[in-house]
Amino acid sequence: MYTSVGSRMFLVLATTLALLAGYATSTAATLPHDPTCGSKSDGPQDNPVASLYGNKSYPWTDNMIKWNCVYNIKDYGGSFESAQKAAMNNGGGVVYYPSGSYSFTSNIMIQSNIVIRGEPTTAAAKKGTEPGPLAPKTIFKCTFGQHIGVFNNDPKGTNFGIVNVEMDGCAVMFWPGLKSSSTNIKTYWYDAEDVIGMGQTKIVVGNKVHDVTYEHPNPEENSGIMWPWSFSTAIACYSDNNTLVANNLISKSTAKLKTTVTLDGDKMTVPYLVDNRYGIDVNQILLGGVAGKYLDKQCPKDWGKMTPSCFPWSFRRGLVIRDNYIYQNGRVGVSWSGMGDGKTVGSGTVVYNNHVEVAAGTTCWSHDGKKKMTGHDTNENRGYDQKGYDNNVTLNTGHINQQKAADSNYMTVDGEGILQQTENGNDALRNMWYKNNLYGGATGHLVFYKLYNVEYNYLIDNTAAANHMIGVVTDSTHNNVKNNVCQGNKPKCTGM
Template identity: 30%
Template sequence: MRSACLQEARGAFLKRKESHLADRRNRCLLSFSWLLASLWLWPPAAPAAPPTHNPLAHLNLAWTDSVRWANVVDITQAGGADLAARLANAQAALAAKGGGVVYFPPGTYRFSDSILLKDGVVLRGADPAGATRARDEKYDPPAKIEFPRYEPKLEGEGTSVSTAFKGIYLEDPATASNCGIVNLNVNRGHVRFAEGGEHACGQRRIVYGCVFRNAATPEAAVPDRKIGQHPWQRFTNRFGAAIDVKSARDGLVGNNRIPAGGEDNFTMNGYVLRGRNKQPQAVDGVVFDYDNRPGIYVNHFNIGGAGGQGPDGTPQSHPFGFRAGIVIRDNYIYNTGRCAIGFSGDGVICRDNVIRFAPDAWRPTNTGRDVTSGSSTNDNRAVEMRGWRWQVIGNDYEVHRNWAFDRKYRINDGEGLMHEDHANSTVKDSVLSGNRGNTYLSIYKTAGIDGLLVEGNDIRLGDGKQTIASGTAIYVSANRTNDAFACRNVKIVDNTVAGGGILICGRPAGGNVVRGNKAAGAAPLKIQNQADAVVEDNAGFEVDNTPWKSREK
């Protein structure tokens, strides 16, 4: 009995000892693991240092060095009760030091109201990883800014537009300079870098490397109670661009992506429009279409008489329409309607942009108030040029006209690259080079041309559903409908066209050349020479030298 008890006691002792040793081993292993982890994490982890270099240096625009890129405040480290307060404090700190950068590390930043930028301040997101070119569909900057979504209520008074449609603005548009946004992924927001009264305006403004989704704004004229519209009706602002920048001198809108959206679109039934008989009618299926808006406007001014009436703008009559130093490049723009890029200036560079329009959009109204017909226009065009000495180079575009209300006819627009005689200047020392598109180059009745190079473009009129002016892919006319104007020093060389020929028109004329162009396809196309051009070494064309005739009023 005693022996059995001693044996049991000895077994319990050994078991406790083994358990104690196991606990010691576990504690040692835990301590060793902690030591390894400590060594691995030493020194303690800290937020990555924000970038301080000029992200635009590769563009060789010397003026971008005027931004104080090295003076940086991290938004996540700025004090404040909420995000808006932190941004305000960060901007105030930078303004006290002469300007600089508010840095947004990767993450999502939700603002309930519009942002006002101070003079000298740039909002900069973290550099994109992977794709770095906005024309790449995978381009996705990791710093995301979100504004409120519009939640429609299709009854009664509807939802107030003040609840959404926010954007990034300037605190003092008349003076704000060395400011902008870089590498931000913006949802439900737009950019309005405006000017002050009497065209007082700051300079050196930047929108670069950003993405904009659902960037439309509402049309102020809708609802129109005079024609019986419901208070809840809404329509997109025809002139509210996703990016709208005014700059007195030097501006860059580059490497931005405005992709196809639609996730915030909403459809309205029983939408009251003024019919062709001027009587109100209810229409189903009218869409508030966030992609039916201009893409990019830079100094987009009316600088001359409307509708081909003149007088045409000059630096003396419209100095704000001939500002220098503007660059629009490397952007991707998707539209269902309206103008993808519009500008005015002296020496504007618009190059290497990719533009895509939806091919079969139905547009029952282009104003939000009237039904459309085949004679309506929604201003669907790739690029609208105004001013002198512009260079439109290397752009790739596909423009499509919208279906009118009756779904039988397409709306009367659909131009490619267009300098038209509406609120514009004459053409002077300008360049169209290396562009590719599915609808025509239109230098349209400009009331004068002195210096124009049209070289190396590839223009193929696509499915035959686009507007074709006099059956041409390249249309260069100095003459208005009833009056002749000078056409001098125009060179149309080494272009490829399909589906339409080439027209050059204007008198008096001199120094004009049409050479080395190629017509694709089996049937010969036509060169209409109404400007005493030297026409030689073109392939696949017939030449028509019939003089221009005025169309009687």
């Protein structure tokens, strides 16, 4: 065990103070009106990130677009395409939707240098471990069950985002560009073999997202079975640099839907689990299919092969996920990867002050709408899932619960609070897990699971659920666990 307690505490405090530097809400100055751009009706001209977190918190957002060039959707007959085209013809800016309800039956295709903005609000998405008062007055309504929403068509697009919109059935899909033979945007990542690009400088801030689902268990089949696709994601944001996903409320669905299916030959009517989906995904899930193929072809077939030099897309910098509330009844609350400077603990992706609520008392009947779940099946039911190096996971909370497996007396497996697991040769290097509290649910381990190298990780003052563990789970081969700090945790660490 690495024992320089003074160095450890200095590092923890310095990093945490850096996180807190812009935490207090601060009103930013509204930029002066630019008479050479925008539309006649105009709209808010401040940088909404600076208005929420203070002028010095994320200075890269100041110049990501022309915040004082505002194109009010009402001046374009409600046409997003027309407003966006006008903005792009003048170097970009804000496409502004005043308060009201707007309906969509297909994807809203956002381009570089454009931010979609609703009626301004700085209300909080979370209040402790409960949903906060955030309730945007601009509402986007999408066709239920189709998993459509705001989508970037340019795989290398940069400088775009969405702010202060209630997304009713609409997803945020800031996806990477992947090399694939598939033309279906919902499934192309299954068979992707390479990454075309991910762009950079993106924001998803102050939105309320709910009722996001794809109502077919497999988009390739479109079988007609009404069953949630397990890879639906409420917010996905992929970036090579500088991304902020902050103060979003992914709320519980209020829909009371049932579906009739035949599972293992038994016809039955069961609840349709709208919230059986991923919450926030930054640079992880959609890269999984690529990594499985790419690493075998391009990298040595050896343990520990997912590295920045071999698979750089999982090791990007400048990624922040903070102050979000995520409700779910299956899958993972927050998934991410990333990297810092490659030498400093906790200098990478910041996952700060989020809360994940994994529902208690629910039943997972099936993954595919055809076969019943059994006691050895997983629906993940996980709070936080990381890849990459140098992660900074600080002051997050979660109530993590598993689901009953169909009509058996067993629960589905998994249900970790915070996890980095063996996959494609993952290592755990220089991660900081600091003052995270996963107490209060039925499960919620904080573990590195069967990884190849676990070195220089700092696990300080974390709390797991009752009778669960904090530390490392190893197997009999390819495990190198050394130079870690694990102190002040409840329960005490194991395996480190």
